[in-house]
Amino acid sequence: MRRLILFDVDGTLLSTNGQAGRAIGLALRETLGTAGPIDGYAFAGKTDPQIVFELTALAGLTRSEVEPRLEEIFDRYCSRLSSMLTPDNTRALPGVLEILAELARRAEVAVGLLTGNIRSGAEIKLRAAGIGDRFATGAFGSDHEDRNRLVPIARARARDLWGTDFEGPSTVVIGDAEADIRCARAGGARAVAVASSKTSREKLAALAPDALLDSLDSPEALEALLGTG
Numbered sequence: 001m002r003r004l005i006l007f008d009v010d011g012t013l014l015s016t017n018g019q020a021g022r023a024i025g026l027a028l029r030e031t032l033g034t035a036g037p038i039d040g041y042a043f044a045g046k047t048d049p050q051i052v053f054e055l056t057a058l059a060g061l062t063r064s065e066v067e068p069r070l071e072e073i074f075d076r077y078c079s080r081l082s083s084m085l086t087p088d089n090t091r092a093l094p095g096v097l098e099i100l101a102e103l104a105r106r107a108e109v110a111v112g113l114l115t116g117n118i119r120s121g122a123e124i125k126l127r128a129a130g131i132g133d134r135f136a137t138g139a140f141g142s143d144h145e146d147r148n149r150l151v152p153i154a155r156a157r158a159r160d161l162w163g164t165d166f167e168g169p170s171t172v173v174i175g176d177a178e179a180d181i182r183c184a185r186a187g188g189a190r191a192v193a194v195a196s197s198k199t200s201r202e203k204l205a206a207l208a209p210d211a212l213l214d215s216l217d218s219p220e221a222l223e224a225l226l227g228t229g
Ligand SMILES: [Mg+2]
Pocket: 008, 009, 010, 011, 012, 044, 045, 175, 176, 177
């Protein structure tokens, strides 16, 4: 194993067409009576706990009021998510199935997740998109609220699983948001950005990722993930 490639979920691997945002809104209203200013709220690149704390703070709730209810919020969220996500609204993005198949054929490549989703939420989304069985490990929003802390967690799990230290740029983080590039940098990993969702190519380019793609369907995608920049 020479390279660990860590995929973001929303906007990189798949889209739920807004269903996941609706599910967290319902869970917040059911648990706390408010979802704060969720319409127009920018979810991109944020961890699930960060989203909950930001929205509830904007609704005037303190962290100490929200923290004891976090498990309840996420239980409701996952149960909503399971019933709301269907193959009609949740799909792998263009090029995803092909690139995962290509990476799986390469013995030197380990594939995992690096996502702000809580682990159970990521599993529900990936299953709905038909790619639930492709990722042996990863780091999640349920591991840490701060995305910038997730690369070392993913690396440690990958080492336990494959016995390899994926140091420095031998770890690659790919994502569609500015926060994905920042967390790659914070972890000393190679940053590959993909402008396949809400964040513009220009905004991503401003953070100077090691590679910048329009989509995982692009002919340069495999080289961007495997290259050393
Ligand atoms: Mg994303």
